[in-house]
Amino acid sequence: MRLTNLQKAIIYALTLLVLLLFIGPIFWFMLLAFRHPSDTYVLPPQIFFQPTLQSFETTFVDPGNNAPQLVNSLIVSTGATLLSLPFSLSAAYALSRFNMRGKSFILNWYVSLLIAPPIIFIIPFFILMTRIGWAGTYQAMIVMLQTITIPFSVWLLKSFMDDVPYDLEEAALVDGANRWLAFWRVTLPLALPGIIVTSMFAFVFSWNNVLFPLVLSRQTTATLPVGTISFFASTGVYWNQIAATAVVAMLPPMIIFLILGRYVVRGLTFGAVKG
Amino acid sequence: MRKRLPYLLIAPSVVVLLSLVLYPMGFALINSFYFWNLQTSPTPLFFSGWDNYRMVFQTTPFVEALTNTLLLSFVGTFVQFWLGMAIALLLNSHLRGMTVTRAILIMPTTVAPVVVGFLFRYLMEPQGGVLPWLLTGIGLTPPPQGLLGSASTALLSIGIADTWQWTPFFAIVLYAGLIAVPEELKDAARVDGASGLAMFWRITLPLLRPVAAFLVMIRFMQLFNSFDLVFVLTGGGPGTASRTLSFNLYREGLVNYNIGLTAAMTWLVVIIVTIIINLYIFFIFRKREW
Numbered sequence: 001m002r003l004t005n006l007q008k009a010i011i012y013a014l015t016l017l018v019l020l021l022f023i024g025p026i027f028w029f030m031l032l033a034f035r036h037p038s039d040t041y042v043l044p045p046q047i048f049f050q051p052t053l054q055s056f057e058t059t060f061v062d063p064g065n066n067a068p069q070l071v072n073s074l075i076v077s078t079g080a081t082l083l084s085l086p087f088s089l090s091a092a093y094a095l096s097r098f099n100m101r102g103k104s105f106i107l108n109w110y111v112s113l114l115i116a117p118p119i120i121f122i123i124p125f126f127i128l129m130t131r132i133g134w135a136g137t138y139q140a141m142i143v144m145l146q147t148i149t150i151p152f153s154v155w156l157l158k159s160f161m162d163d164v165p166y167d168l169e170e171a172a173l174v175d176g177a178n179r180w181l182a183f184w185r186v187t188l189p190l191a192l193p194g195i196i197v198t199s200m201f202a203f204v205f206s207w208n209n210v211l212f213p214l215v216l217s218r219q220t221t222a223t224l225p226v227g228t229i230s231f232f233a234s235t236g237v238y239w240n241q242i243a244a245t246a247v248v249a250m251l252p253p254m255i256i257f258l259i260l261g262r263y264v265v266r267g268l269t270f271g272a273v274k275g
Numbered sequence: 276m277r278k279r280l281p282y283l284l285i286a287p288s289v290v291v292l293l294s295l296v297l298y299p300m301g302f303a304l305i306n307s308f309y310f311w312n313l314q315t316s317p318t319p320l321f322f323s324g325w326d327n328y329r330m331v332f333q334t335t336p337f338v339e340a341l342t343n344t345l346l347l348s349f350v351g352t353f354v355q356f357w358l359g360m361a362i363a364l365l366l367n368s369h370l371r372g373m374t375v376t377r378a379i380l381i382m383p384t385t386v387a388p389v390v391v392g393f394l395f396r397y398l399m400e401p402q403g404g405v406l407p408w409l410l411t412g413i414g415l416t417p418p419p420q421g422l423l424g425s426a427s428t429a430l431l432s433i434g435i436a437d438t439w440q441w442t443p444f445f446a447i448v449l450y451a452g453l454i455a456v457p458e459e460l461k462d463a464a465r466v467d468g469a470s471g472l473a474m475f476w477r478i479t480l481p482l483l484r485p486v487a488a489f490l491v492m493i494r495f496m497q498l499f500n501s502f503d504l505v506f507v508l509t510g511g512g513p514g515t516a517s518r519t520l521s522f523n524l525y526r527e528g529l530v531n532y533n534i535g536l537t538a539a540m541t542w543l544v545v546i547i548v549t550i551i552i553n554l555y556i557f558f559i560f561r562k563r564e565w
Contacts, residue, residue: 012370015373015376022442116496119528120544150291150292242393257384265447269489
């Protein structure tokens with residue numbers, strides 16, 4: 001289909017508008033982190049100004065209240081990702097390689113966990129964690145995050161394992177390898193890119209989660225998003241500092257999605273759309 | 276052994292998840308029949324029959340929260356789907372620069388919803404925010420309490436923030452679906468004299484149906500569970516004007532510590548969610564197993 005120049009011009013104009021609407025606000029918020037507190041509100045909007053790192057210094061260096069939260073976020077997200085891997089790997093392998101009764105029921109059950117309101121699990125869990133003395137610990141958050149990371153990873157990993165031809169594994173079985181060896185030497189290495197992609201998504205979902213840390217963390221174990229919220233509770237709204245913490249919280253997921261590139265669609269649809 | 280192996284491999288994940296899900300469910304079921312406020316007692320105080328279920332409607336804005344939640348979910352999903360579709364069609368124009376545009380457009384999706392909340396709070400600040408300034412500029416003066424502080428615009432503002440974050444997601448996934456539509460099909464239709472619009476309705480849309488059905492279900496439920504944005508943007512206010520079911524549960528359970536009441540509300544929400552999902556599966560997925 002040939003487009004006339006006018007049609008092309010309209011498409012480009014609309015695309016520019018889309019970019020301005022959907023990317024503009026992110027940049028506007030990022031700029032806020034580099035502004036002087038006195039320039040928090042400048043109208044009409046100013047894009048060029050003398051940038052300062054003062055807000056980052058306050059939040060991450062001196063007194064740096066948010067620096068430990070960055071570490072906490074890393075601990076919780078990495079922990080949740082690593083803990084889910086053995087569980088989701090074995091389940092995904094079984095669902096990809098075997099025909100069994102109730103397979104679609106099991107797969108649907110995992111999805112139902114992903115779309116259930118997380119708030120209904122967290123309140124009883126909060127009371128349980130308080131009783132066994134886990135309230136405010138890393139492990140409480142890491143365990144609770146499994147309700148997201150395991151079902152998600154099972155689905156995505158299964159889709160990646162479906163891509164590894166079963167013939168290869170069968171050939172290894174015929175050659176005398178047992179099932180474990182066939183999995184370990186054949187399927188696992190071939191599914192490795194998929195495993196890495198899945199882990200990266202699980203990490204991002206854990207990193208961006210705020211409800212579980214909000215309920216289950218204490219001051220010393222608070223993650224970065226919770227730290228951002230705590231600015232609100234204190235005396236005033238320090239927009240520049242909120243923006244500085246938010247920028248740091250935004251960067252890892254953005255970089256990871258950039259690396260993921262063509263896998264983004266597949267991951268965000270739990271492997272349902274190959275993209 | 277061969278027959279049991281797959282179940283053994285699935286078992287660990289199922290056991291972990293069941294204990295993380297069944298415990299809260301059972302806990303809520305039992306305690307929904309007890310009077311229990313965590314501030315006054317560490318354990319349930321006394322059996323109270325169906326009182327908690329009645330109290331949910333009498334002492335919390337449950338119906339209002341349910342209405343808000345459904346409104347947000349239906350309108351949000353609808354708007355995001357069609358806006359996303361429009362952008363996907365732009366991307367599918369095969370013009371130079373669309374690959375880069377697609378790659379950049381993922382940015383809002385990567386941002387934590389709580390950060391999106393702060394971003395929009397900043398944009399919507401009554402004094403000094405860019406959005407009220409723009410609105411005033413085009414002659415639409417926002418309410419004096421601000422977009423987030425006014426009962427008539429609070430829920431709408433939450434919807435706008437969510438739409439900002441997830442419309443590009445719809446666009447990118449639908450675009451992936453559009454690319455997969457075979458060119459031969461479109462060529463054949465074109466030879467038969469089909470117009471662009473007819474091709475879209477008769478060929479493209481039916482082929483996108485499986486992708487769209489999945490997307491819409493996930494997004495509808497994420498909107499239904501809205502908490503982060505409500506928490507940061509309006510706190511359910513002003514008053515209870517923008518409370519969602521999730522936020523109502525949070526308020527009763529983790530602010531007022533009415534555990535028995537929250538437990539009853541939990542089960543009401545579970546029943547509502549189950550009905551919605553089954554209706555959806557019945558109407559959308561009944562023709563295929565997924």
